[in-house]
């Protein structure tokens with residue numbers, strides 16, 4: 105993993121994007137702001153899953169009018185997503201949103217952009233400049249990813265310079281395409297042009313399966329190259345799934361730890377239990393746990409005990425049940441039908457010992473190894489990114 109690119113910190117409500125702030129997870133509501141009750145319920149579910157910033161579409165005046173109450177009651181900072189009409193952007197700023205997402209190219213000319221930038225600057229509200237490959241002139245549709253990426257970066261720089269020229273520097277940049285190669289090229293190039301925090305993601309990524317894989321490759325690759333300050337996985341699915349996949353990417357890249365990592369074997373001819381339902385039930389039960397914990401679920405006594413011992417809590421299944429481990433020690437033997445409950449009970453006990461507020465983790469052997477590696481590099485933080 106490369107050192108994280110240095111970016112300017114941009115405050116967004118109680119969150120900071122960029123600087124030394126952790127890479128944040130965001131999502132976008134599927135609802136019009138006028139549906140306040142349902143929208144707040146959706147935001148609560150997203151927050152419980154680990155979402156840290158919520159974007160809402162503001163397509164009309166009715167949406168603007170619903171924003172003050174939404175902002176006041178939302179547990180997360182609210183980003184207003186505005187296109188075409190600068191008056192909606194001004195209204196959203198007046199309503200107290202914490203960030204504005206606009207495409208300066210379609211907000212209505214330099215004079216109107218100047219009004220929006222001045223209002224945002226006065227209130228200290230960040231503007232996200234978003235350029236999507238889909239909005240490039242049609243001629244770019246057939247160009248290769250590098251050419252399309254260069255055009256996206258050029259477009260973003262033009263817009264950023266206009267806003268900065270108006271005296272507003274709280275800017276986040278997003279460069280998105282529906283394909284991985286263009287997204288990678290565009291963000292790599294943008295990262296060399298200035299210190300604006302970068303919002304990573306694909307646009308129109310697709311269904312949960314296709315979209316998760318493509319997003320993991322694009323976002324994960326950039327994060328491992330040290331690029332990126334906030335991420336949004338965009339799926340044609342419940343936005344809670346976007347947040348779960350985003351955290352899977354952060355955990356898999358080692359960028360941030362939150363919630364439970366379930367390690368499970370693929371099974372083979374040695375496995376004598378129905379392992380997949382066990383994995384499924386455990387994953388479902390711990391989906392919204394916040395405590396960083398590793399649970400290993402292994403299918404046999406050959407390779408299973410090794411992995412199960414390494415995790416915070418582990419199960420090595422056998423022909424008539426399984427052995428439960430906690431931090432490398434055998435803590436129980438259970439029958440097949442007791443496995444899920446016993447594993448979850450042991451995981452609950454392990455989680456209860458972790459004081460996440462004080463940051464006093466009871467680490468797994470793997471996390472001890474990672475921490476030692478980080479300390480060798482002079483990094484004493486739990487989050488590796490904090491040292492960047």
Ligand code: SF4
Pocket residue numbers: 369370371372373374375402403404405406407408
């Ligand atoms: Fe097969 Fe055992 Fe390895 Fe699972 S842990 S894949 S059952 S050898």
